[in-house]
Amino acid sequence: MRYGNEEQLHQWLVPLLEGNIRSGFAMTEPQVASSDATNIECSIKRQGDSYIINGRKWWTSGAMDPRCKILIVMGKTNFDAPKHKQQSMILVDINTPGVNIKRPLTVFGFDDAPHGHAEISFENVRVPAKNILLGEGCGFEIAQGRLGPGRLHHCMRLIGAAERGMQMMVLRALSRKAFDKFIAEHGSFLSDVAKCRIELEKTRLLVLEAADQLDQLGNKKARGTIAMAKVAAPNMALKVLDMAMQVHGAAGLSGDTVLAHLWATARTLRIADGPDEVHLGTIAKLELRRARL
Amino acid sequence: MRYGNEEQLHQWLVPLLEGNIRSGFAMTEPQVASSDATNIECSIKRQGDSYIINGRKWWTSGAMDPRCKILIVMGKTNFDAPKHKQQSMILVDINTPGVNIKRPLTVFGFDDAPHGHAEISFENVRVPAKNILLGEGCGFEIAQGRLGPGRLHHCMRLIGAAERGMQMMVLRALSRKAFDKFIAEHGSFLSDVAKCRIELEKTRLLVLEAADQLDQLGNKKARGTIAMAKVAAPNMALKVLDMAMQVHGAAGLSGDTVLAHLWATARTLRIADGPDEVHLGTIAKLELRRARL
Amino acid sequence: MRYGNEEQLHQWLVPLLEGNIRSGFAMTEPQVASSDATNIECSIKRQGDSYIINGRKWWTSGAMDPRCKILIVMGKTNFDAPKHKQQSMILVDINTPGVNIKRPLTVFGFDDAPHGHAEISFENVRVPAKNILLGEGCGFEIAQGRLGPGRLHHCMRLIGAAERGMQMMVLRALSRKAFDKFIAEHGSFLSDVAKCRIELEKTRLLVLEAADQLDQLGNKKARGTIAMAKVAAPNMALKVLDMAMQVHGAAGLSGDTVLAHLWATARTLRIADGPDEVHLGTIAKLELRRARL
Amino acid sequence: MRYGNEEQLHQWLVPLLEGNIRSGFAMTEPQVASSDATNIECSIKRQGDSYIINGRKWWTSGAMDPRCKILIVMGKTNFDAPKHKQQSMILVDINTPGVNIKRPLTVFGFDDAPHGHAEISFENVRVPAKNILLGEGCGFEIAQGRLGPGRLHHCMRLIGAAERGMQMMVLRALSRKAFDKFIAEHGSFLSDVAKCRIELEKTRLLVLEAADQLDQLGNKKARGTIAMAKVAAPNMALKVLDMAMQVHGAAGLSGDTVLAHLWATARTLRIADGPDEVHLGTIAKLELRRARL
Known part of the structure; x- marks a missing residue:
């Protein structure tokens, strides 16, 4: 998380390194070929001091684990920017309203519990604007x-x-x-x-x-x-x-x-x-x- | 079951064909390379009007199914006979004492329930001598x-x-x-x-x-x-x-x-x-x- | 040569079938990817009662053989026709002026003599118009x-x-x-x-x-x-x-x-x-x- | 040729290094699977101050070259010694009577002239005993x-x-x-x-x-x-x-x-x-x- 700021580091990185919490990285989406990151459809819209996140992610490994507290979500803050400047990453507390861990996915029948690979929907998930990593368009x-x-x-x-x-x-x-x-x-x-x-x-x-x-x-x-x-x-x-x-x-x-x-x-x-x-x-x-x- | 006799046919084949019961075939053993059937170690010993079966089998597909009632077991009736005359097949009612369905096996992470692939132990399992298929040494x-x-x-x-x-x-x-x-x-x-x-x-x-x-x-x-x-x-x-x-x-x-x-x-x-x-x-x-x- | 007319048949097919002469098929060209037949550059131009052929071919198998008397040449009679109507095939007596058997080609180190695979240049080779096979654009x-x-x-x-x-x-x-x-x-x-x-x-x-x-x-x-x-x-x-x-x-x-x-x-x-x-x-x-x- | 002695070095190594002559290595034999060096059948027999060589070799690369003057021949000096002590290497002047360069071999049609790969027969080829490399059984x-x-x-x-x-x-x-x-x-x-x-x-x-x-x-x-x-x-x-x-x-x-x-x-x-x-x-x-x- 060398891309995070002081506050982000204190709040999340320390407990992560101490092994008290886990994180998940939410990038891949079921509806598009995510091998091409420009396909991503999850939207992260600025609204005052917040961002509002809407989208559907899957293969967020680790997110089934009860110790998982924080998600790094990749989405688009600007659909009109140049192709590789549309994306941003943002920190999302897993307990924020609108974050729905929908189900674990299996890999050849293995569910890899308790770790697991989650499908997650984000419906009007509001997070503080300061949660953005590095800046808009840096995803x-x-x-x-x-x-x-x-x-x-x-x-x-x-x-x-x-x-x-x-x-x-x-x-x-x-x-x-x-x-x-x-x-x-x-x-x-x-x-x-x-x-x-x-x-x-x-x-x-x-x-x-x-x-x-x-x-x-x-x-x-x-x-x-x-x-x-x-x-x-x-x-x-x-x-x-x-x-x-x-x-x-x-x-x-x-x-x-x-x-x-x-x-x-x-x-x-x-x-x-x-x-x-x-x-x-x-x-x-x-x-x-x-x-x- | 063209190798079975009249009585065997009536007792088991008819309900099988009517779909009322299921069968399982117990040949592979965990302890030996069963690709070489001469390796089989399960013993089927004649004792008066019965055979006594001792051995351990696995990958008996279908045996986890509650409808599975009958097993065809491959074992050796004579360890001293010529290499390909030692084996026999015998019908075993799955509810016979000594038949223990130990656990389902998985293939990659799939358990294939309710069908399933069972590990089964046979401990002094006594079955009527007439249950032998075709004859001793015909396995x-x-x-x-x-x-x-x-x-x-x-x-x-x-x-x-x-x-x-x-x-x-x-x-x-x-x-x-x-x-x-x-x-x-x-x-x-x-x-x-x-x-x-x-x-x-x-x-x-x-x-x-x-x-x-x-x-x-x-x-x-x-x-x-x-x-x-x-x-x-x-x-x-x-x-x-x-x-x-x-x-x-x-x-x-x-x-x-x-x-x-x-x-x-x-x-x-x-x-x-x-x-x-x-x-x-x-x-x-x-x-x-x-x-x- | 079911595409040939009566006269072509008599002149060439009979001696071929009798084994007195051999033929060669000149299609592949060194300068273009001949896997795509539309690339062919050899020109076959009508001039009165003749066609004038100009081009360079290679891998004309059999053309090194002294018994080889007749070539079937694929070229373009009309560079402006639809893509698959530009090509024609024409019979060329190997002794016609302007036909130069330039060299045998080897496959790995094999020259496959006396049969051989020839590179041939056609320079203002004039052949009777009746030598065309089936008709212009049928190549x-x-x-x-x-x-x-x-x-x-x-x-x-x-x-x-x-x-x-x-x-x-x-x-x-x-x-x-x-x-x-x-x-x-x-x-x-x-x-x-x-x-x-x-x-x-x-x-x-x-x-x-x-x-x-x-x-x-x-x-x-x-x-x-x-x-x-x-x-x-x-x-x-x-x-x-x-x-x-x-x-x-x-x-x-x-x-x-x-x-x-x-x-x-x-x-x-x-x-x-x-x-x-x-x-x-x-x-x-x-x-x-x-x-x- | 670090295995050679002073005299061998002077006679052959110097002209080799000066590029005046070439050498060939004769090990592989047509009659046996030479991938297993214990199969070698060429014999090198001591007779007074000489060795007498009899055998047939092929794939002696370089031996077709007119500049090739010296062969290193691998053969057996003792067929009764332990398996890996039977073989010896010996220097043979290519002009010694009994050395017959029989023919060049081709590789996929390539003869690799002038270098070439030769088949050579050795018939009662007599060479001085001092030509042995390192010693008997060291091959x-x-x-x-x-x-x-x-x-x-x-x-x-x-x-x-x-x-x-x-x-x-x-x-x-x-x-x-x-x-x-x-x-x-x-x-x-x-x-x-x-x-x-x-x-x-x-x-x-x-x-x-x-x-x-x-x-x-x-x-x-x-x-x-x-x-x-x-x-x-x-x-x-x-x-x-x-x-x-x-x-x-x-x-x-x-x-x-x-x-x-x-x-x-x-x-x-x-x-x-x-x-x-x-x-x-x-x-x-x-x-x-x-x-x-």
Whole structure:
């Protein structure tokens, strides 16, 4: 919340850091392709000392948690401004009248309780004007600034999830027999586990490279490599975890191992924080630009 | 239940066909790789006019349903017989003492209630000797006879699931805009949807061919083509449904569309009724045999 | 040459069918993306009782052969006509002044002598007006009519090439040892050979289906399935032949087996008679049209 | 040639470094799977002050070149020694009686003249005993020591080849129109070019990591990562170059661009210096060992 002011920091950031409350980020909307942030329809209208918020959001992760007290809502303060200046972010106390947590959403059957992913409607929700983050029209800029590190953070967790999948599949293969041999003795298992390891190492190095570029060169210059990592990491993790599930047989798909849940989470990350298609577009654009020089 | 006798038919088949009761098939065991049926450890021991059953089964689909009254249990009547003569199938009234429905299993996060997939323990379960199907040592033979048609039945449902995925993704792409164009106008969508259609048509034809061979040549001679269909169909359906989910964005992974559940079901069919690896082995064996002629 | 008239038939078709002469088809041009036939730049201009041809063609297969006597040239008789009425086909005696066979082209390193693929320039080549096929502006229509069957013919040869690759790889694997086992005993070989067989069978069925639709429904209604076969067949053959080469080690890439040449030929068929991208576009268009009904 | 002695160095290494002569390395044999070096059948027998060499080799790259004067031959000095102590390397003047350069081999039709890949027979070739490298039974050890760096060297060239392919495909796509748009404006091109870039960057980082491990940890500890790079680099380059060829249309397969030759060379590197299968085995073995700790 480096974009917040003194007062906002005191009121919300301190209790957040102390672990007393939780927050939720309300950006995605059910009615539009939110991969394109210019599609957002939620309105945030100035009225005297307040803003009035109207809109419908979903996939606000964490908002089902009883400890969730504060929402960061992305909406439009000015529908007529230039395309990337229409959006603003604003803090909304979850108990403000008009905020309706409508239901939890599931991901492949998982409800991820108590955390959860909420659909929320905002009906004439009035919040103090000082709750705006950074200023009107800065929503897109804040999002851009946060998304790079946020995406890398997802990538890192995916590397960990894949590493866990590798470990589990190898241990299973060393302890389980089919057709008179341990799975680890079957030639096609060995070939597949090696391919998984290659994918994992390549992707780990790409994530490290992206993190290094973010540190050294900043968000903007690192965006190509971050986009590559954001595409590569979930796709790699899905492949590794899928093989780990297969080696576990039916147990791998059930709640008896962590694999199916890890897989489902990895699958969301081909969509959340920009679907593959958007990142591929970014990478291609940079490739063409370089060739034109 | 063409393997049952007159009495078995009257007692169980008639109410099943009338829809008054349901059945469950208890073959897979948690402790062993059940893809290799010779691994089965459940014991069915003759004792006077009864059999005593001891073992632990899971993924007995349908057994959570209150209407489920009868189980077909696969176990070993003779651990010393030749490898494929040790197994027998026996009818077990679900209310017999010693039958414990322990818990429902989930597939990804889905519990598939009320149907459900049960883990069941059998502790000194005593059933009349006449409940044996076909005869002692015939378990493997019965399984072989039923698995061909059973697998094809799965394949057919997968073709249907994939077709539904195709339809949903195209309709979504025609109605949803991102970056100022309908998804259906994006070049990579068109290329991917065409690849899905090719995969679907190829697989549909393979399933039809397998069905025709089953009718014309019988289970044994059709087994290679059935194995091919059993590998091809779920893998194709997973690919098509995955793309359909991606086109739907987060909605595609949630309970708001049928896609995630169809995907999860298709994923089980790379394991159930023989994992891909076993069928690939069958196909390879026939390929080598043909070359040796 | 069902599009030719009596005189054309007598002069050229009879010696062709008797095997005394060969023909070449000159359509593709080096300067433009010929996958889009509307790009063609070769001009065929009426001048009294003659046509004057100017242009540059390449990939005229067969034109290097000393027995090649007649060329079918596709060019534009009217650059101002509607897009698909500009093109005409005309017969050109290869010995006409102004026809220069400039050089043979190679495919990978293969020159395919004596057959060969020629680059040809046409400089003020004058041919009798009666040499036009069907009539001015009918070039696109003739091409459309011939391409369906022509593409299927390629697909059929690809099925044969893949089948030969399967056979060769299995025989090699049964006769060659590495690390104390025959290649055919390595688990990953078995898994891969089975996957190749599945791909081959699916594609064979698709090609048969396309041929049946062509017979039953005609070129236009079968075009979707023909497009699918035209994409599926070379991609499948490339995969199978690539594995066959790998199993043969370095021999598989050399001239000591037929594999590398079969592979190179299959690779041309992802481009010749319409690149994959064009056929995928056709398939996608039909898919969207069906959904809109 | 750090394994050579003073005299060997003076006689051969100096002229080699001065560029006056060339060398060839004769290891692979047509009759056996040379991916498993223990299969080698060429014999090197001690006889007084000489060794007598008998055997048949192929893929001795460079041996067709008229400047090639010296061969390093790998054979067995003792067929009864432990498996990895049977092999020795020996220097053979190419003009020694009994050395027959039988023919050049082609790779996808390319003969790579004047360099070339030779098949060579050795019939009772007598060379001085001092020509042995390092000592009898050291052949396997020398090979092991050289293969790590040699493989990485191939990987680096493959990265360069892929980078060139990227450049060429992008420039082509920016300058060529099909269906009224530049190829670079087609959505599926953009998506594919981005995927190629991701693969290229991941693989480049893996090759750099392997080189760093080789420097820091030495050949033996780096062998897992080198094996990964040796599998990843050619497969990545083949994918990128294949797409580059496709974007170039028929020109991409011909001798008019460098792409087909780059592709063919990359394809050999899935076999030369250990086929993919062998390296995957190494990687899997290390993975299992790590899990067992």
